[in-house]
Structures are given as C-alpha cells and as structure tokens.
Amino acid sequence: MSVLRVGNASGFYGDRFDAMREMLADGPLDVLTGDYLAELTMLILGRDRLKNPDAGYARTFLRQLEECLGLAHERGVRIVTNAGGLNPAGLADAVRALADRLGIPVRVAHVEGDDRTAAHPGTLAAHAYLGGFGIAACLRAGADVVVTGRVTDAALVTGPAAAHFGWGPTEYDRLAGAVVAGHLLECGAQATGGNYAFFQDGDVRRPGFPLAELHADGTSVLTKHDGTGGFVDVGTVTAQLLYETGGARYAGPDVTARLDTVRLSQDGPDRVRVEGVRGEAPPPTLKVGLNRLGGFRNEVAFVLTGLDVEAKADLVRTQMEPALGRITDVRWDLVRTDRPDAPTEETASALLRLVVRDADQQAVGRALSGAAIELALAGYPGFHVLAPPGKGAPYGVFEDVYVPHGAVDHVAVLHDGRRVSVSPPPDQHTAVPAPVPEPPLPQPLPPGPVRRAPLGLVAGARSGDKGGNANVGVWARTDDAWRWLAHALTADRFRELIPEARDLPVTRHRLPNLRALNFVVEGILGEGVAAQARFDPQAKALGEWLRARHLDIPESLL
Incomplete structure (x- = not known):
C-alpha cells in the first residue's frame, strides 16, 4: 500500500501556535497529529475541571483548528490529537460546533474509556494510557478528526498506521515500527534540531516540525517539510529516540518495541531511515497515571553578594528557623554563582533558595511572606530577594499504578454516534519476559595519552x-x-x-x-x-x- 505521511504539530500544551498551519501549508500530509498531554498537563486540566465541569481539554487546539480546519479539509488531511485530555467528548462536541459555524463538513469521532478517576478516590485525575486501536476504529469508519484523552503518545501514530495498512493486533514488528516512529514525532521539534546537544550543526532558530513516511512493513523515514528550519540527521533522531525511555524494551498497550533492534541511517538531506524494529506482545496491564494535590508550596531566593557568602547563608537559616518549625518540608539550596573580584554585581552574587511545602496554605504563606520579608532591615548586609514570595501555590504529586486491560472500557465513539468496543490485545506477556541479554561491549580503544x-x-x-x-x-x-x-x-x-x-x-x-x-x-x-x-x-x-x-x-x- 502507499506510504502514509504522518506529521506532528504539537509536542506539549503550549507549543508553537502556528505549527498546525505551517504543517498543513508547507507540504503534503495524510495525517496530522498533535500531542498536548504530559503528567503535569493532566494536573492542570484537572484543576480546570474543578472550576468548570465542561472544561478539561486543551483549548489551544480549538483555537488552532479555527484557523486550520478549512485548510485540512481542502487538502484531505485527517487530524488525530490527544487534546481531549480529561474531556474528549466535550472537545469533540466543540469541534463539531466549530465546523458547523465555519460551514465545513467534518466527521468528528472520539475515544474514551481512559478515565479511572472514580476508581481512585482522592485523585484529581486518574487516567489509563490506551493504545491506538480505538483511533484506528474511528479512522476506518471515516472520521476526519479524532479526539482522544490519555493515550500513549505513540498511539497517535500507531492508530493511523493500523487503519491505513490494515494491521491486526498481533503484527508486532509492524506495530513496533510505528511505535518508534510515533515516539520520534511526539515531541515535535525535538526531532528536528530542537533541544539538541550539537545544535550548532545546523540552523535551529526556528526548527520545522517533523513528519514520518511510514511503510506497510513498519519501516519509516523521519523527515520534515522542504524549506523549513532545523535539520534531521542520525544524531537528532538518536537523541529523540533515547528521550524518556528505559532499557531495551519499550512497553506499550499495543506492543512492546525492542529499542535494541532499531537501526538508523542517513537517507539523504534531512531524511533518516528507521528500520529493523522488532516487536513483542504487550504486557498484561495498562499504566494508569494518578495525579493528586500534594499540598501547597512557596519559595524565595535570597541574594547574597560579595564576601562571607557561607556565613550570610547561615545567618538567614538561623533567623528563619523559628518560622519554619511547623512546616512539613523545608529545603535550602545555596547556589554559588558568585566569583571573586567580580566585575558586575550579578557575578558577585550567590542565591540561597528556600522552598517550603505543607498541607496548610496559610502556613507556607506566613512562613515566607511574613518572616522572610521582615528580615529586610535586620538581616545580612546587602539583603534582598529576587522576588517577594506569594501566598503559596498548590503542587501536585504523580504516581503510576497498573490495571489489567480488561479493567478499562476502551471505546471508539464514531462520527455517527455508534460506540465500538476495542478488545484487549489477544496475546499478552502474562509472565515477566526473560531479560534481554546484555549486548557485548565493543573492543576497548588501545591505550594512549x-x-x-x-x-x-x-x-x-x-x-x-x-x-x-x-x-x-x-x-x-x-x-x-x-x-x-x-x-x-x-x-x-x-x-x-x-x-x-x-x-x-x-x-x-x-x-x-x-x-x-x-x-x-x-x-x-x-x-x-x-x-x-x-x-x-x-x-x-x-x-x-x-x-x-x-x-x-x-x-x-x-
């Protein structure tokens, strides 16, 4: 079957707003994906939903779509995104309303079943990481836009690939190749020179966003639209492939991809071929991310200038001690950014950072905004802070647990309203797989200076x-x-x-x-x-x- 060109227009909630339009306008695509979710994002959306039950999705996506839905429709590009966050049905309805207002005939579907918040009392948001076959069901039924909640980042690519090529759930090598392609796309410009160790190898002032040319056998080519900024080489792809991974096995809900089998090769300017990826059955459980409010946090950074930095830091700690006695968690960090005989005041200064956490917002507010500022005329010489402390802000805690596939109702809600249940993987590693043998070390370099x-x-x-x-x-x-x-x-x-x-x-x-x-x-x-x-x-x-x-x-x- 033909090559499937899948692009990315977002690596996080807050990424470049113009990326969706640029990806649609700057070259051919079949599918455009957008990844808006991260552990922190789920907490932010959870707090949004507390204020408004109809919220809980990435509103930026809707604003981008208002500019771009006509262009996507004109070019026949399907859009797949996890911007639904905690409320994929709500975002799907909002997209339909937008399309009606713009007069664009668009079939919108969504995927649900990831929400496990009710099963975990005390959490702000608890969501299972679903795979790509719910997305695939929506696309096979003719959806133009597919909205999901918490799926794995790579599912935004495995779903379209499975739908396009007709892959079944046990075609593990092909699925694993799509997982690797999805992992390479998920963080946007990180694959095209962004955040890259050797950034001076190319012009990364405004990197273009990446796309993958996927083939029916699971191989792919990672590239970008011609004429866009940044660069794609084996190094940029290696960097993104290693990002937020662990060992040889990269386990997901659809397949376990073997990262130790990936082979990369330069396939021309700004083109890297990705091949050789092997896959294994997925594990028997799904990861569930739990987000809860951990309490309240406050901080202040004292600026210590010139001589006797250590003694000044000791004085601050001693003076603050009575106000911090009842705080649950107190952390001091002295950052020695100063240097001797410095030519500027900034380079003569060190920072003493105080961070406090407690279940009581008033306690963390009083401890810093009261006690710290009262030292303004009674502290070390040259006393000042980078910014006055606030009242204390809530902070979140993340943890993960695992549930059997069957504990989650993975459902594709098609554009015509039909609900299609997505079956768990037919084969799962019910026993812990044998460890991947550690590959041999290469021959060491001969001794030398x-x-x-x-x-x-x-x-x-x-x-x-x-x-x-x-x-x-x-x-x-x-x-x-x-x-x-x-x-x-x-x-x-x-x-x-x-x-x-x-x-x-x-x-x-x-x-x-x-x-x-x-x-x-x-x-x-x-x-x-x-x-x-x-x-x-x-x-x-x-x-x-x-x-x-x-x-x-x-x-x-x-």
Missing part, C-alpha cells in the same frame, strides 16, 4: 522525566568514541559525575546499534514534575550537566 576534558566534546545526551525517575541517554558520534564510552561511562562513574545520584539506584542499558547508553536514575525527581522537588524538576538539563563534567578522554578522540 588522555586529556582532562568535558564529556560533551565526544558524546551527546538527552534527558527527561518519568514520574519520579529521570533518564539520561548518552550517545557517541563515532565508532571509536563508542568503544571508549561503553567502557568509561559505567553506572558507578555516572554516580561520581552526578553527585545527586550517588545514593540512588542507577541502571545502565547498552544500545550498541545506536552507539548509546541509557541511564535510569530512580527517585531523583521525588514525587514527579508537579511537586517541583528539584531545581530542574523535569531533568531536562541533566544530560547537559553530565556533558559538562570532565573525564580523562583519549586525545585521539579530541
């Missing part, structure tokens, strides 16, 4: 969050660099370079086809991004910190 230098001179990295854990994918750009990296960057060495991880479980996975190592650091993000337990709560820059650390690197690589 070394130089102390940053890791990033010879390796790229991309990092991200999964609940309270973080992953850091590190890849080498040459075979010789891989021969060194695979031996030098052990889990123990990772802990040495990232002191926060020294007392945490760190698992290293080898992916030699990608010349890559993937590190999973358990618990480094506390209770997840919404809890903001860390300076970089989503671990977005953890990989760049690692690249900035110095090791003894063979001079032949430098």
